[in-house]
Amino acid sequence: MATILETAASAGSFQTLLAAVDAAGLRGALEGPGPFTVFAPVDDAFAALPPGTVQTLVDNPPQLARILKFHVLSGDHRREQLVQQPQWDSLEGAPVPIRRAEPFEVKNATVVAADVVCDNGVVHVIDRVILPG
Numbered sequence: 001m002a003t004i005l006e007t008a009a010s011a012g013s014f015q016t017l018l019a020a021v022d023a024a025g026l027r028g029a030l031e032g033p034g035p036f037t038v039f040a041p042v043d044d045a046f047a048a049l050p051p052g053t054v055q056t057l058v059d060n061p062p063q064l065a066r067i068l069k070f071h072v073l074s075g076d077h078r079r080e081q082l083v084q085q086p087q088w089d090s091l092e093g094a095p096v097p098i099r100r101a102e103p104f105e106v107k108n109a110t111v112v113a114a115d116v117v118c119d120n121g122v123v124h125v126i127d128r129v130i131l132p133g
Contacts, residue, residue, distance in 0.1 A: 001119040004038050005030050008123070016046035016054065023058045024065035034120035035076035037088075039096070039106050041129045049129060066092050070132045076121050079104060079114040094132040106130060 005027065008014035017040055021027050030036065046054055057064040069092035082088065083104070087095040099105035104114060109128035116123040 001117070003031055003120050004034075004036060004118045004123055007116060007118045008040060013042045013044075014040055016043045017041055020046075020054070020058065020064055020068060024061050024068050026065060026068055030072075030120075032120065035074075036121035037073040037075060037077040037082075038121065038123045039071045039109070039111075039126050039130065040123050041071070041109070041126050042112070045109070045126065045128045067129070067131060070094060070096065070130060078122060079111070079124070082106075082124075090132070092132055096130070 002010065005018065005021065008018055021030060030038070057067065070090045072091045073088050073096065074091060077088065082098050083100045085098070086100060087097045090096045097107050104111040106124065106126055107130040109126035109130050111124045112127050113123075113125035116125065
């Protein structure tokens, strides 16, 4: 089975996320055994950010790492488990709110594909970049 990052790379719709992971210096951590739960924004989610935002974040690795860690939970949490409580603590430290009804949402993003099982965790594909706070 592929890791989270291998799965994202083979999908072809997470190039911006993968570049951001590298720019933030998080590749090593996300290639580790985990397990992790990753809320993975598709490339279109990054493209929807205001012009220049992605480059500004790439130029500021600590801020980029903070935002990316907000997209990650420790442990392997499937949709069925996530909707059991209204929020989960991210690796960034801030809680990630979960909509417990339809549609399945994480903060202000809709989960477009849930429970993509990987060797070191699970991915939930989301349609927006989520921000702490």
